[in-house]
Structure formats: structure tokens, C-alpha cells
Amino acid sequence: MKCETKCEMILEELQAFIDNELPQERHNEVLAHLNECSECTRMVEELEELSMVMQKWDVPEPSLPTAQQVLAAAKPSGGIFFRFLQQFYELPFKLKAPLLAAATALVLLFISVVQDQPNLKSRPSRAPESVAVKPHSPIPNIQEESYREAAKEIEELKRDRALQDQIASSQDSSVGGGVAGSVIGGVNAPVVISPTLVTPAEAPSKPASADNVESFAMISKNSVEKQDYRVKVSSKDLQPTDRLIIKSANLTLETENFDDSKTKAAELATSNGGFVTRLQVSTQGRARVADISVKVPARNFEKVVNEIRRFGKSVQELVEGQDVTDQYLNVFDEVQSEQQLEQDVRKSVEADKSNSYEKLYAQRQLREIARQRAALERQLQQLRDGAALSTINIRLEEKSSSILAVAPGQELTVGQQIKLAFVNGFRNLFSLILPIVLFVGEAGLSIIFCSLLIYGLYWIGKKYVNKREKRVYQFSSSETRDWTK
Amino acid sequence: MSRSDEELMREFQEGNDTAFITLYERYRLAIYRFIYRKIAHQARAEELTQEVFLALVRYRKDWRQESSFKTYIYRIAFNCSLSEARRSEHKVMVDDEDEQNSVASDTLSPIEQVEQSEIKQHIKRALAKLDADFRDPIILREYEGLSYEEIATIFDLPIGTVKSRIFRGKLELKKLLTPVLNPDINDLVKPASTSTATGVGTNAPSQML
Numbered sequence: 267m268k269c270e271t272k273c274e275m276i277l278e279e280l281q282a283f284i285d286n287e288l289p290q291e292r293h294n295e296v297l298a299h300l301n302e303c304s305e306c307t308r309m310v311e312e313l314e315e316l317s318m319v320m321q322k323w324d325v326p327e328p329s330l331p332t333a334q335q336v337l338a339a340a341k342p343s344g345g346i347f348f349r350f351l352q353q354f355y356e357l358p359f360k361l362k363a364p365l366l367a368a369a370t371a372l373v374l375l376f377i378s379v380v381q382d383q384p385n386l387k388s389r390p391s392r393a394p395e396s397v398a399v400k401p402h403s404p405i406p407n408i409q410e411e412s413y414r415e416a417a418k419e420i421e422e423l424k425r426d427r428a429l430q431d432q433i434a435s436s437q438d439s440s441v442g443g444g445v446a447g448s449v450i451g452g453v454n455a456p457v458v459i460s461p462t463l464v465t466p467a468e469a470p471s472k473p474a475s476a477d478n479v480e481s482f483a484m485i486s487k488n489s490v491e492k493q494d495y496r497v498k499v500s501s502k503d504l505q506p507t508d509r510l511i512i513k514s515a516n517l518t519l520e521t522e523n524f525d526d527s528k529t530k531a532a533e534l535a536t537s538n539g540g541f542v543t544r545l546q547v548s549t550q551g552r553a554r555v556a557d558i559s560v561k562v563p564a565r566n567f568e569k570v571v572n573e574i575r576r577f578g579k580s581v582q583e584l585v586e587g588q589d590v591t592d593q594y595l596n597v598f599d600e601v602q603s604e605q606q607l608e609q610d611v612r613k614s615v616e617a618d619k620s621n622s623y624e625k626l627y628a629q630r631q632l633r634e635i636a637r638q639r640a641a642l643e644r645q646l647q648q649l650r651d652g653a654a655l656s657t658i659n660i661r662l663e664e665k666s667s668s669i670l671a672v673a674p675g676q677e678l679t680v681g682q683q684i685k686l687a688f689v690n691g692f693r694n695l696f697s698l699i700l701p702i703v704l705f706v707g708e709a710g711l712s713i714i715f716c717s718l719l720i721y722g723l724y725w726i727g728k729k730y731v732n733k734r735e736k737r738v739y740q741f742s743s744s745e746t747r748d749w750t751k
Numbered sequence: 752m753s754r755s756d757e758e759l760m761r762e763f764q765e766g767n768d769t770a771f772i773t774l775y776e777r778y779r780l781a782i783y784r785f786i787y788r789k790i791a792h793q794a795r796a797e798e799l800t801q802e803v804f805l806a807l808v809r810y811r812k813d814w815r816q817e818s819s820f821k822t823y824i825y826r827i828a829f830n831c832s833l834s835e836a837r838r839s840e841h842k843v844m845v846d847d848e849d850e851q852n853s854v855a856s857d858t859l860s861p862i863e864q865v866e867q868s869e870i871k872q873h874i875k876r877a878l879a880k881l882d883a884d885f886r887d888p889i890i891l892r893e894y895e896g897l898s899y900e901e902i903a904t905i906f907d908l909p910i911g912t913v914k915s916r917i918f919r920g921k922l923e924l925k926k927l928l929t930p931v932l933n934p935d936i937n938d939l940v941k942p943a944s945t946s947t948a949t950g951v952g953t954n955a956p957s958q959m960l
Contacts, residue, residue, distance in 0.1 A: 333775035340808035
């Protein structure tokens with residue numbers, strides 16, 4: 267019994283005893299026990315035998331590289347790029363993952379920039395398109411034929427002018443009769459200027475001979491496509507024009523800096539040679555609304571409209587270009603004939619020396635004609651003004667970023683405030699999540715694409731590095747194979 | 752002439768390549784033997800041995816001068832074989848068929864040679880069956896003669912654990928190698944052998960444990 271407990275205590279240490287790994291004291295104790303206990307002695311013998319048997323497993327002679335070969339192989343192979351790759355793949359995953367993510371983001375950024383490039387380029391040409399003037403204008407349609415017609419007309423006009431000059435020189439005062447017949451393009455062309463269409467190509471050849479006749483339309487095939495149609499109307503002279511277009515725009519915008527935008531709109535009008543015709547601020551619910559009407563010179567119309575668009579988010583937009591050229595020409599025609607009539611009547615009245623009833627009647631008629639002519643001229647003036655000054659109606663709606671941004675003067679109860687705070691909180695939360703959802707939805711495909719791209723590159727790089735490393739390690743593989751033969 | 756491993760390693764760290772050559776000659780076979788007995792595959796053991804020394808050269812700066820070089824290099828070998836095992840987890844260990852023919856000794860008769868190679872196969876299989884925790888210290892102790900303390904340092908274990916692992920591992924091996932240890936009894940009285948002759952060897956320890 268005593269022996270067994272001792273055996274139990276000693277057994278675990280028998281191997282250590284054989285291996286000579288026990289402290290001297292313990293070693294002696296075990297030795298003493300072995301002298302008494304035959305079972306433990308036998309155990310020792312068996313363990314020793316086991317060790318002996320184990321020694322029979324010898325290892326085959328290896329074919330190892332020389333130390334020099336190892337040193338050479340250990341030297342970093344490949345260029346800086348390969349070493350860099352090697353280093354990268356040896357990084358822990360914790361570091362590699364963000365790096366790969368960053369690479370993906372970079373690729374996304376790069377793609378977005380590249381894709382954006384043409385948009386950036388096309389922006390200037392897109393701007394006039396968005397102003398719906400071009401489609402309304404008939405100019406591109408009439409352009410082809412008017413091109414040739416205009417040239418013909420100019421020639422005719424020149425001839426007429428020469429004829430007129432001759433007549434004028436011979437009969438100083440009575441010009442009217444001789445010229446009355448020269449009607450060009452449905453418009454009377456007396457001493458006054460006739461509206462014609464002239465191309466820039468024709469322009470230089472013409473003004474020398476016909477002093478009073480000027481070309482106003484600067485429309486050519488190219489300029490139609492490139493430029494906006496500039497309406498050259500001066501309110502002073504009765505100056506015919508290319509195309510009279512009354513432009514107008516109605517813009518409804520949502521803006522966060524309401525006051526700023528309001529003043530800026532007015533400033534924009536004045537700085538572009540226009541003026542504010544109306545400014546009304548009212549309150550709708552919690553938000554303020556400003557109705558601003560401005561008039562700006564037609565040539566600045568597009569510029570101003572584009573500027574205004576930047577004030578906020580466009581809610582509603584209507585840009586119109588109304589072509590009133592035909593109307594203008596008709597009225598102009600009527601004015602001419604009224605003038606002619608007036609002149610004729612006045613001449614006959616002046617010629618009639620008598621003071622008859624007929625003369626009185628004729629004079630009254632003359633007044634009537636003059637009034638009508640004035641009315642027509644007013645109409646003409648209106649059309650010119652309309653074309654010269656474009657109307658822009660702006661409706662600015664205040665967009666409160668927070669529902670708690672109450673209009674000044676309004677007070678909320680505590681309950682309302684709490685409610686609003688919740689509503690506001692949810693709103694903000696939604697506005698926080700929405701972009702993410704939109705981003706993932708819209709960019710999801712490209713994100714997946716980029717991730718796959720990066721992963722593919724990563725995989726290829728890994729294969730490459732592994733292959734090269736393998737090659738480094740296998741410098742003796744041929745020897746190994748030789749040995750196995 | 753015979754400088755210590757640590758001195759050589761220090762010189763190698765300072766850029767003396769000949770110091771490495773000496774170290775390599777001292778340890779290459781030991782490391783190879785350890786790995787070979789661990790994974791029982793010659794070609795892979797050769798490759799891993801190269802890897803161990805490549806790692807030693809590449810990361811020579813990592814060796815802290817106060818620690819023992821011997822345990823350091825065995826530690827690298829242990830780690831290399833570990834990662835190798837992880838890498839080839841799906842691979843099935845295959846016996847080196849060539850081995851039997853390879854160490855053919857002229858002094859032994861053909862029958863003895865067959866016997867020898869059979870014993871070798873037994874040992875190999877028994878060791879392969881053994882749990883890695885028991886096998887590695889036993890290999891280092893039995894074949895490489897490392898002290899318990901060195902083994903404890905290599906595997907980062909307390910000495911007591913190493914001691915008990917070696918002992919238990921050997922008991923296990925004894926059981927596995929019974930046919931080799933007692934061939935005569937085994938051959939003659941097969942049914943009785945387990946209860947009589949190997950009674951102490953197999954049953955007694957397991958009772959006592």
C-alpha cells in the first residue's frame with residue numbers, strides 16, 4: 267500500500283529520471299525507490315527500451331541548399347514594386363482591409379471624375395438650351411431661304427436707293443409718289459429703312475453703296491447654333507430688327523436663405539441693366555413667399571435666369587420666347603401705309619387753297635389718320651419694348667431647414683414644441699438615411715464593380731507574389747527530385 | 752575556434768555572412784530531422800528547412816541577443832511547420848515510399864532490412880497517431896536531445912507540463928508500439944499477450960493515471 271502511493275508519486279517522474287532532468291535530491295529519492303520497487307524498475311526498463319526502439323527511425327539524407335544559396339535566396343528579389351507587393355501581402359488583414367476599401371473608393375472617385383468630364387465641357391452649351399427660346403424661334407426654319415432672299419433684297423434695295431436718289435435730286439419736295447411703288451418683302455421701303463435679313467457674309471459688301479440701309483440681322487448658319495438670338499432694338503429709332511422675341515420666365519424656387527436671395531434677385535436685375543417692377547412678400551403657413559418681377563435687357567435674359575436658378579431648388583420653371591416678328595412687321599406695314607395716307611391727304615389739303623367743307627372734312631380725316639397712326643406706333647413701341655426688356659417673374663419660397671424654425675412673432679406651446687421636436691428628429695433622421703439609401707441604390711452597381719475590380723487585382727497580385735516566392739524556395743527542388751530517383 | 756551559437760548569431764546580425772554559414776552547418780540537419788519527424792514527408796521537410804533558414808536570415812534583426820539561439824531556431828521551425836500544417840490541412844499526409852529503399856544498409860541481410868523498415872514504419876505511424884502536443888516534445892527530447900527547459904522555452908510551456916507531456920506521450924507510444932517492443936510474445940501467444948506480458952506496460956500505467 268505504502269509502495270503504491272509512492273509509485274504513484276514517482277511514476278510521473280520516471281521519464282524525467284531516465285532523462286536525467288530531476289534535481290539531484292529527487293533523483294536520489296527515485297533511485298532509492300527503484301531499488302525497492304520492482305514494478306517501477308520494470309517501467310524504467312520499458313521506457314528505456316522504447317527510447318532505444320525509437321532510435322531505429324533514422325531520417326533519410328536530405329538534399330539541402332548550401333548556406334550561400336540560402337543567403338542568396340534570402341536577399342530580397344525583384345524590384346521595388348515586388349518588394350512593396352510582398353510587404354503589402356504580409357500586412358495583417360486589419361490593415362489590408364481598410365487599404366483595399368480606400369483603393370475601391372479611389373477608383374470610384376476616379377470613375378466619377380472621368381465620367382463627369384464631358385458634362386463639365388458641355389455645360390456652357392447646355393445653358394442656352396435650357397432656356398426655351400430656341401425651340402420657339404422660327405429662325406432656324408426660315409434661315410435657309412431667307413439667306414438667299416436677303417441677298418436678293420439687298421440688291422433690289424440698292425437699285426431702289428439709286429433710283430430714289432435720282433428722283434430726289436430732280437424733284438426735291440415730292441418724293442412720295444416716285445417711291446411708293448418700291449415694296450420689298452411686304453414692307454414699304456421709302457426713305458425709311460426696311461427690315462431685311464442679312465447674313466454676315468453679305469454685310470461687308472453692302473453698307474458702302476447703301477448708306478441708309480443697314481443690316482441688323484446678324485444671323486448666319488453658325489451663329490444660329492452657337493449664339494442666342496440677340497434682339498437689337500433701340501427704343502429711339504424706328505429700327506427694324508431680325509427677329510423680335512419677347513422672352514419671359516416664371517421661376518418658382520425653394521430657398522433656405524430667403525432674405526439673401528430676395529435682395530440678390532433685385533441686385534441681379536439692376537446689375538444687368540434691368541429693374542424690379544414688383545416685389546411682394548407674404549406668409550404662407552410658416553414659410554415666407556416673395557413674388558418678384560424684374561425686367562432685364564433681352565441680351566442678359568439667359569444670364570440672369572441662370573443666376574437666379576442658383577438661389578435654390580427649382581420647383582417650377584417656365585421659360586418662354588414669343589416670336590412677334592410677323593406681328594411687328596404687320597404693324598410696321600400699317601404704320602407705313604398710314605403715314606403714306608397721311609402724307610397724301612395732307613398734300614391734297616395743302617394743295618386745295620379753298621376753304622371748303624371738303625377741306626374741313628379732309629382735315630378731320632387727317633386727324634383721325636394721325637390718331638390711328640399714333641396708336642399703331644404705340645403698339646409698335648410696345649412690341650419693341652417687350653423684345654428689348656424681358657420679364658422674369660420669380661417666386662421665392664422659404665424652405666425652413668427645421669420645422670421648429672418658426673416665423674417671427676409666432677409662439678409655440680410646450681406640447682407643440684415637443685411634437686415638433688419629434689417630427690423634426692424623424693425628419694433629420696430620414697434626411698440622414700435617405701442619401702445613404704440613394705447612394706447605395708444609385709452607386710451600388712458601381713461599388714460592386716469596383717470592389718470586384720480591386721479584389722481581382724488583389725488576387726492576381728497575391729498569385730504573382732506566391733509564385734515568385736515559391737520559385738525562391740524551390741531552388742533545390744530539382745536536386746530533391748534527382749535524389750528520389 | 753568554436754564560438755557559441757549566440758556569438759555567431761550576433762556576428763551575423765552585424766553583417767558577417769560566414770558566421771551564418773557556420774550556424775547553418777551546425778543546425779541544418781537538426782532542423783531538418785525535427786521537421787521531417789514532425790510531418791513525415793521528406794520533400795516538404797526539405798522545403799520547410801529552407802524556409803526556416805530563410806526566415807532566420809530575413810528576420811535576423813528580430814533575434815534578441817540575450818535569448819538562446821538554439822531555442823530561437825527551433826521555435827522558428829515549429830512555427831514554420833505549424834503554418835505549413837495549416838496551409839496543407841486539406842492535404843492527406845502520404846508516406847514516403849522512397850524511404851524504405853533509401854537507407855539500405857549493406858551490412859544487413861534482406862530479411863533484417865525488411866524487419867528494420869517495418870519497425871521504422873511502426874514508429875512513424877505511432878508518432879503520427881500521437882497528439883501533436885505530446886509528439887513534438889518527445890521528438891525534441893528523444894531525437895534531438897534537448898533539455899526539458901529548452902523544450903519548455905520553445906513551446907512556451909512550464910517545465911512541469913513538458914515533463915508530464917513527455918511521460919504521457921511515451922506511455923501512449925509504448926501502447927502503440929507493443930508489437931515492436933514485444934515481438935516474440937506477440938508472435939507466439941497472440942491472444943494472451945496483452946494480459947500477461949504487456950500487463951505492466953499497458954494496463955498498469957493507465958490504472959495508475
